Amino acid sequence: MPLVYEQLRALAGKYFLSASGAPVAPTSIVHEAFLKLSGKEGFNDEEHFAAVAATAMRQVLVDRARRNGAEKRGGGWERVTLSLAVDGAGEQLDLEALDAALGELQQLDARQARIVELRFFGGLTVPQVARALQLSTSSVEKEWRRARAWLGAQLRK
Amino acid sequence: MSPERHRRLMELFDAACELPPDSVAGFLDGLGATDGDVKPTLAKMLDADRRSQVLHTSGGSSAIARDLVAKAMEERPLPAQLGGFEVLERLGAGAMGTVYLARQHQPDRQVALKVLHPWLLSTRAVERFRFEAQALAALQHPSIPPIYAVVEDAGHLALAMQVVRGTGLLQWCESRSFEERLELLARIAEAVHHAHLRGLVHRDLKPENLKVNDDGVPQVLDFGIAAALGGEAREVAGTPAYMSPEQVQPGATVDVRSDVYSLGLIAHQVLAGKLPFTPPPSGLQTLLAFKATPVPRLTALGEDVDRVLQRATRVEAAGRYGSAAELADDLWRILRHEPLSAAARPRTRAYVLTRFVQRHTVPVALAVAALLLLVAGVVVSTQQYLKARAERDRAEAEARRAGQSLDFMFSVMNEANPELGAGRGRQLPIGEVLERASKSLDARTDVDPRVAAAARTALSTTYLGVGEYDLAEREGTAAVAAWDAAKLGGEEQLARALAALVYAKVETGRGGSARPLIDRAEAVEQLLHPTAHLHLAEMLNLRALVLREEAKHAEAALVHEQAIAMFRTLVPPNDTRKLWDALTEYGITLSSLGRFEDAEAAHREALRLVVAQLGPDDLEVANVDHNLSWLLDQYPRPKEALALLDHALEIRLPRLGKDHLRIGNQRNLEAFLRLELGDVKGARAAMDECLRITAQGFGKDSPRFKRMLEHQVLVLTAEGKTDEAVKLGDEILGEQLARRGEDHVVTALMRSNVAEAYFAAGRRDEAVAMVEKAVAWLKPRRNPRHRGLTLAEERLARMRAALR
Numbered sequence: 001m002p003l004v005y006e007q008l009r010a011l012a013g014k015y016f017l018s019a020s021g022a023p024v025a026p027t028s029i030v031h032e033a034f035l036k037l038s039g040k041e042g043f044n045d046e047e048h049f050a051a052v053a054a055t056a057m058r059q060v061l062v063d064r065a066r067r068n069g070a071e072k073r074g075g076g077w078e079r080v081t082l083s084l085a086v087d088g089a090g091e092q093l094d095l096e097a098l099d100a101a102l103g104e105l106q107q108l109d110a111r112q113a114r115i116v117e118l119r120f121f122g123g124l125t126v127p128q129v130a131r132a133l134q135l136s137t138s139s140v141e142k143e144w145r146r147a148r149a150w151l152g153a154q155l156r157k
Numbered sequence: 158m159s160p161e162r163h164r165r166l167m168e169l170f171d172a173a174c175e176l177p178p179d180s181v182a183g184f185l186d187g188l189g190a191t192d193g194d195v196k197p198t199l200a201k202m203l204d205a206d207r208r209s210q211v212l213h214t215s216g217g218s219s220a221i222a223r224d225l226v227a228k229a230m231e232e233r234p235l236p237a238q239l240g241g242f243e244v245l246e247r248l249g250a251g252a253m254g255t256v257y258l259a260r261q262h263q264p265d266r267q268v269a270l271k272v273l274h275p276w277l278l279s280t281r282a283v284e285r286f287r288f289e290a291q292a293l294a295a296l297q298h299p300s301i302p303p304i305y306a307v308v309e310d311a312g313h314l315a316l317a318m319q320v321v322r323g324t325g326l327l328q329w330c331e332s333r334s335f336e337e338r339l340e341l342l343a344r345i346a347e348a349v350h351h352a353h354l355r356g357l358v359h360r361d362l363k364p365e366n367l368k369v370n371d372d373g374v375p376q377v378l379d380f381g382i383a384a385a386l387g388g389e390a391r392e393v394a395g396t397p398a399y400m401s402p403e404q405v406q407p408g409a410t411v412d413v414r415s416d417v418y419s420l421g422l423i424a425h426q427v428l429a430g431k432l433p434f435t436p437p438p439s440g441l442q443t444l445l446a447f448k449a450t451p452v453p454r455l456t457a458l459g460e461d462v463d464r465v466l467q468r469a470t471r472v473e474a475a476g477r478y479g480s481a482a483e484l485a486d487d488l489w490r491i492l493r494h495e496p497l498s499a500a501a502r503p504r505t506r507a508y509v510l511t512r513f514v515q516r517h518t519v520p521v522a523l524a525v526a527a528l529l530l531l532v533a534g535v536v537v538s539t540q541q542y543l544k545a546r547a548e549r550d551r552a553e554a555e556a557r558r559a560g561q562s563l564d565f566m567f568s569v570m571n572e573a574n575p576e577l578g579a580g581r582g583r584q585l586p587i588g589e590v591l592e593r594a595s596k597s598l599d600a601r602t603d604v605d606p607r608v609a610a611a612a613r614t615a616l617s618t619t620y621l622g623v624g625e626y627d628l629a630e631r632e633g634t635a636a637v638a639a640w641d642a643a644k645l646g647g648e649e650q651l652a653r654a655l656a657a658l659v660y661a662k663v664e665t666g667r668g669g670s671a672r673p674l675i676d677r678a679e680a681v682e683q684l685l686h687p688t689a690h691l692h693l694a695e696m697l698n699l700r701a702l703v704l705r706e707e708a709k710h711a712e713a714a715l716v717h718e719q720a721i722a723m724f725r726t727l728v729p730p731n732d733t734r735k736l737w738d739a740l741t742e743y744g745i746t747l748s749s750l751g752r753f754e755d756a757e758a759a760h761r762e763a764l765r766l767v768v769a770q771l772g773p774d775d776l777e778v779a780n781v782d783h784n785l786s787w788l789l790d791q792y793p794r795p796k797e798a799l800a801l802l803d804h805a806l807e808i809r810l811p812r813l814g815k816d817h818l819r820i821g822n823q824r825n826l827e828a829f830l831r832l833e834l835g836d837v838k839g840a841r842a843a844m845d846e847c848l849r850i851t852a853q854g855f856g857k858d859s860p861r862f863k864r865m866l867e868h869q870v871l872v873l874t875a876e877g878k879t880d881e882a883v884k885l886g887d888e889i890l891g892e893q894l895a896r897r898g899e900d901h902v903v904t905a906l907m908r909s910n911v912a913e914a915y916f917a918a919g920r921r922d923e924a925v926a927m928v929e930k931a932v933a934w935l936k937p938r939r940n941p942r943h944r945g946l947t948l949a950e951e952r953l954a955r956m957r958a959a960l961r
Contacts, residue, residue: 108163145174145206146167152205153198 047124051132054122061121062099101154105147112147115140158195166195170202240308242270242317261305261317268305272315290316292357300348300375321378323370330427335458339492342424345375346485349420352377353413353481360411362419363399364426398432399423402472414474417481421452421469424488428462429455433470461491595632610639614654621657626664627860633658637674652681652692659699666901668706675703691735694723698739701746708938710750717743733770737763737777741784748788751940760785776812779805783823790826791944795833802827821850821865828868837875844872860896863889867907870914879918886911902945905934909949916956925960928953 106113111133118124118132130140158166169192173184181203188196237244242259248269249256259270293304293316302319309315323329330338345367349359359366361379368376401418403409426432433452452470455463465487471477478484487497595616598609613636620629636654655678662671679696686692697720704713721743724736744759764781771777786801802823809820824847831840848869851862866889873882890911893904909931916924928949935946 108158108160109167142171146170149170149202149206150166150198153201 047128047132050122050124050128051118054117054120054124057121058099058102058117062096097155098151101151104154105150109143109147111135112143112150115143116147116151119144162195165192166199166202169195169199170206173199173203174206236311239270239272239313239315240306240310242268242308242315244270258320259317267320268317269302269320270308270315270317272313292352292355293318295355296352296357298348298351300344301352301377321368321370321376323368323376326364326367326369326375326423326427329369335428336492338427339488341369341375342420342427343485343488343492345377345423346420346481346488348375348377349416350413350481350485353416358411358413359416359419360404361399362416362423364423367423398434401474403474412474413480414477417469417477417484418471418474420481420484421466421477424469425452425455425466428458428466461487461497464497465491592628606639606643610636610643610654611650613639614650614657617654617657617661621660621664625855625859625861626661629657629661630665630667633661648681648685652678652685655681656695656699659703663699663702663706666706666897666903668703671703671706675700689723689727691724691727694720694727694735694739697723698742702742705746705749710746710940713746714743714750717746731770733766734777737766737781740766741781744784744788748791749940749943751942753788753792753942756788757785760788774808776808779808780819782808783819783826786830787826790830790833791942793833793944793947795830799827799830799834802830815846816850816853818850818854821847821854824850825865825868828872832868832871832875837872840872841876844869863892867910870911874914874917877917879914882914883911883918883920886914899934902935902938905931906945906949909945909952912956913952916959921956921960925953925956928956 102113102116105116114133115129118129119126124132126140126144127137129135129144130137133140135143169188173181176184185196185200185203188199239259242261245258245260245267247255248258255272257270257272259268260266261268287307290304290307293301297303302321304316304318306317307315308317326341330341333341349362352359359377359379362377366378368378370376399419399422401411401415403411404415422432433455434450451472452466455466465484468476468478468487469484478487483498490497598612598616613632617629617632617636620626620632633654637651637658640651640654655674659668659671659674659678662668662674675696679693679700682690682692682696697716701713701716701720704710704716717739721736721739724739728734728736740759740763744756744763747753747756747759760781764778764785767775767777767781782801782805786798786805789795789798789801805823806820806827809817809823813820824843828840828843828847831837831843847865848862851859851865855861866885870882870886870889873879873885890904890907893901893907897904908927912924912927912931915921915927932946932949932953935943935949939946941947
């Protein structure tokens with residue numbers, strides 16, 4: 001886990017420093033991290049890796065958002081595209097708020113929170129999430145729709 | 158909120174989702190005191206859910222991108238008018254924008270309006286969009302839809318482009334042949350190259366972006382994410398299944414070779430029917446697979462296709478074709494049966510030779526096979542000598558000969574190869590290839606006499622194979638002389654050279670002078686094979702041909718029967734080729750005797766043997782069909798004859814290609830049959846094909862081409878171009894007279910045919926005299942059912958009736 005975290009942090013840094021504000025999907029960062037780490041830490045299965053990395057990725061992104069927010073609030077920090085799109089596509093997501101909402105959701109329904117984490121930060125598809133959590137696709141589908149709507153409601157408060 | 162209330166909220170949410178939209182408000186209002194606490198959250202959730210309804214697909218990142226697009230558009234509907242364009246309907250959406258069908262009023266036309274997603278308006282996508290407009294405007298290519306205008310209006314940015322109507326790539330390919338698909342791919346690659354040259358990399362090539370318009374011209378759509386060559390290209394963008402490894406690698410340089418990779422995958426899909434990788438469920442796996450795995454080999458479509466696909470889809474860009482044009486070039490080469498570019502495969506001599514032979518089909522294949530056999534023979538005996546450890550000097554001489562044979566063969570082939578030799582950049586007609594081989598034999602004194610003699614023999618049999626009998630005779634004579642000069646060994650080859658020479662003489666109508674040659678050939682064969690042997694049977698067959706040529710048809714038929722009897726006992730039951738050949742010749746001799754029914758029986762037995770051995774679709778079946786068709790024309794039964802020819806064509810066309818000499822031959826007979834059946838248009842089409850093919854293979858000065866012109870005279874006459882017909886008729890008849898004189902069957906037949914043109918041109922008395930002369934020659938010499946004779950007699954009767 002520390003190695004994954006370090007790797008993601010380094011990659012995220014590289015992206016954000018170089019990309020002059022262009023949208024970056026966390027998926028590509030996770031993917032690149034996997035390429036660098038595959039085989040090393042016993043990650044031979046990218047789904048497994050993504051499931052682990054999702055949490056780390058969330059930390060990395062939220063840390064960065066927090067730091068950036070503190071340093072240059074009001075300035076355009078590096079954009080991150082997430083597949084959330086619950087609150088007006090194209091508007092920048094408030095990652096800190098998202099993180100807080102996710103934290104709250106974790107208390108209410110840990111499984112929903114985990115699904116969101118895997119979808120947003122790990123880049124897993126619904127069937128992949130279903131495999132990772134050993135759930136049926138239809139129940140992941142259902143929980144995902146619920147959680148997304150709930151997050152949307154929280155973020156529009 | 159507690160986990161329990163959260164669960165209740167979720168249940169209510171599920172229930173509300175099931176309701177029709179107009180009942181939701183009532184549902185919310187109806188929430189009683191027990192659930193009132195969750196009502197505000199539920200309302201917001203339903204609102205969020207409604208607006209992201211499109212999102213709950215299970216697709217990967219591209220589905221999400223699509224959804225984002227749809228959502229963004231939903232929130233900012235397009236005005237009915239945009240920059241003077243009337244928006245008609247939404248056609249679809251891509252990563253950069255949404256495409257609408259719109260109407261322009263001046264000029265009045267429909268256009269495709271590509272509107273940049275509003276949510277991208279503040280990003281550098283705008284720059285890219287403007288760049289795209291600029292770059293697209295610089296493109297002028299039939300396969301790239303032109304851009305009409307850049308529209309900036311009401312906060313929207315859009316491109317007005319030509320509307321492409323047509324069929325999607327994959328659908329188009331479903332009903333197309335392998336060659337047509339290859340050609341389409343080559344044209345697509347050329348179009349992409351055109352864009353590359355102007356600084357545009359497509360970066361999202363996929364079947365969805367490729368169409369074929371109603372004229373069959375491929376269309377490359379949506380240079381939507383093209384980035385300036387060498388410009389910044391860091392975003393991971395594209396369609397996962399077709400992305401190149403470097404597109405997946407953030408920060409890696411993406412250049413034209415990325416498009417080459419995508420084209421390679423598309424080619425794989427189009428040619429093999431599927432992508433090399435099974436479509437992965439998520440972006441992550443796809444990207445990983447592309448990054449790590451080389452595209453699997455595809456050997457089912459031949460080595461060259463595999464090479465080209467491999468070369469296009471190397472994981473390392475440096476290993477790929479340097480440009481789409483190079484890919485296109487190799488696709489064209491496969492189509493033309495030429496060797497691939499050096500880039501795609503190492504150019505070994507054997508490989509170049511193989512492609513060369515494929516391109517020039519039968520004749521060169523014959524020559525090469527003959528030469529290779531010779532070389533192999535020498536090499537085998539070399540090994541035997543070495544094994545015995547005796548006659549070491551002689552073994553060395555053999556080895557040297559083998560080397561010389563090879564060198565000679567390759568010097569000839571290279572000379573004829575448009576890429577290597579003197580003929581650089583153009584295709585040589587086969588005749589010229591062989592002619593060069595012959596000339597270089599004349600010129601070279603360093604060639605071992607046995608090698609030279611063997612090469613002459615091969616040339617002679619090759620000329621025979623392509624029907625250049627004069628030249629076959631010349632080379633055969635030279636071969637016999639060379640074998641005589643070589644003095645030692647080569648009896649087998651000498652017999653073969655003699656046989657080729659006899660055959661050539663028979664065909665050129667000089668069979669009369671072949672008698673001593675066939676005697677000698679037979680003597681050589683008897684020396685080699687004292688008892689019954691296939692070679693002896695072949696000599697009998699050949700002797701029958703000489704007799705036939707001497708117009709001793711009855712005697713010839715008897716010798717044919719001896720040959721056939723010997724073949725019947727000698728040919729193995731699983732290879733009756735020699736027997737059916739002999740039967741065919743026998744049939745031809747019988748038809749000369751007017752014994753059409755017996756002839757038909759012989760041809761039909763040959764047909765049965767061929768089908769039994771090779772199946773109903775083999776090329777050899779077509780050959781027998783062709784012969785049988787010729788026989789039926791003698792009866793005359795032109796309708797049946799034409800049906801047989803059509804069948805032969807059905808077999809030959811896909812295997813030989815439309816330019817093959819045999820097809821040229823058969824078109825000649827077809828033209829005649831169609832004339833007999835009154836189908837002048839069909840006759841013209843067949844004749845044109847015949848002349849085109851023959852000219853391409855031998856040139857317009859060849860005797861073979863001239864022979865084809867005899868039917869051309871008839872077709873021209875039927876078309877009413879009588880002056881042209883007379884002029885041409887005079888020309889070929891003059892040449893025939895100069896070549897063979899009056900006392901020849903071809904002269905008589907040709908005169909009868911040319912008379913048709915004279916008659917039509919109004920020179921009726923001359924025409925009648927000509928036909929009379931032809932009949933006078935034919936009647937005492939040919940049987941009364943001879944088709945040339947009966948045709949001339951009918952003609953004469955017709956002309957006389959018209960004169961009266």
